[in-house]
Amino acid sequence: MGLTKETVLKVAELAHIEMPDDKLEQLLPDMNNIITWVEQLSELDTDNVEPLANISDETAPLREDVVNDGDIQDKVLKNAPSKREGFFEVLKIVE
């Protein structure tokens, strides 16, 4: 079962990537090949297998709930494409 243009456009929208027609034409066959190829996993019976997300068997450590960082506004804003009065600046989002 192949992916349609509409599906890929919808996914590109979810991923916030602009997808002009020429890029879509280029991407669609590659995506279909890759998805068909990974679908060979369906040959395997995995009904009683526990998913593995992380190989570590160590418990994630907790630290003291104290402030250990901060007062670095200049550093945080250093690479901002646009900033004003100590804030990141973006286009108006509320009319």
Add this chain to the structure above:
Amino acid sequence: MTRTDILNFTLTESLNELKNKNISSVELTDAYISNIERMDNLNIFITKNLEKAREQAKESDARYQNGTARILEGIPIAVKDLFCTEDLRTTAASHILDNFVPPYESTVSQKLKDAGTINLGKTNLDQFAMGSSNTTSYFGNVVNPWRSKAAPDVDLVPGGSSGGSAAAIAARCALASTGTDTGGSIRQPASFCGIAGIKPTYGRCSRWGIVAFASSLDQAGPFARNVEDCAILLREMSGHDPKDSTSSKQEVPDFQAAINGSIKGMKIGIPKEYRVDGMPEEIDALWQQGIEWLKSEGAEIVDISLPHTKYALPAYYIINPAEASSNLARYDGVRYGLRVPGENLKDTYKKTRAEGFGDEVKRRIIIGTYVLSAGYYDAYYIKAQKVRRLILNDFLEAYKKCDVILTPTAPSAAFPIGENEDDPIKMYLNDVFTVALNLAGLPGLSVPAGVDKNGLPLGLQIVGNLWDEATVFNVAQKIENAAQFNFKPEIIEKMAA
């Protein structure tokens, strides 16, 4: 002593020369800087740090004089441009980060700094480490210093994604370098460039400050000219970091001390599933040679089976894009990096990401978003995680019968730039021998073991059990001793002239 003599020293030898005051750190660093300039057409570096390196070399010499030299004092290294370096541009070889200057230093590069190394610059890579050929960089391809005797005019890939870091060692542009390995990105370029490189156990090194790609698979590791140098470097790079909760509290052993151990009676597993169709005979022959070398050291060869091997790549190409799509959601043109203005904020996001990411990166983000989207999550992502469990179980079962596993590193030698570009799956198959280790978290080292009929290097991969890098280094050292790999790229051979 000539510059060529200096450049021929390994890391261990250079340290001895520095300690014995036969050379100064300034001389050593200058030798590498002049060679970096000579090798400029290989496009190894994205950002050079030569002036600061010279200043640091002077400080290192002062430390040798006043007795405060640290363990790697004065050793010039190169850092993959995926590690954030304070006040030194870090791009991930992308347009979206091409003006990003981190206000902080990654834990691994900080540890190497604290050990006294000198950072010569940031090496080129596949964009966001996505690739096996270093042909997806926004800053152009890296050229492998090696050339095929059959076609000496053809530029070859250095492998990827850590192509610049591997080429830097082969071209004598650094004594050591850092890499990251998500599916083979240290081991495959090490094999293609005729050098040593290790991906340690997942959790051995902190991931803090490394541009995130696929977080459950990413792991940092060193490249160097030989096994012993890698052992020294890895120890310095390893250890628990409170800033990365997946970095382990396991004690870091003295890997260098492990390399001279006996392997008599050690059981070496040979997985039958790694005899893949279409593998060049020379690679199979080299694998057999490796088996013979280890046998002659008294090791016992054990046939093992890793039955789910063929499913490792497809499982990886679900998990990897899924995690990548999530990690790369942060690039929105608001807080750092490129911003391409649109009609409104959402349009700005879409234009920024369309222009800022390369084609392979966008392909992976979109596949990842698809396999994580409602209705497909169980069928793809959870299914792949279940297969991941089966692959780990294969290895755990195998390690009941053997101590370490020997395989080829890659299914080919370095190939021409432009080859395998027509079909992404062809490119993905480069990682057929390396990718399962990332899924299972296991350590793997590529050691140069021979050359093919065209004079191109080939590596063998030693795969250890979890946290057993010591055995990996020990076995790799035996192969290195037996292989006597003294081949060099022609441009390095010519250097003496």
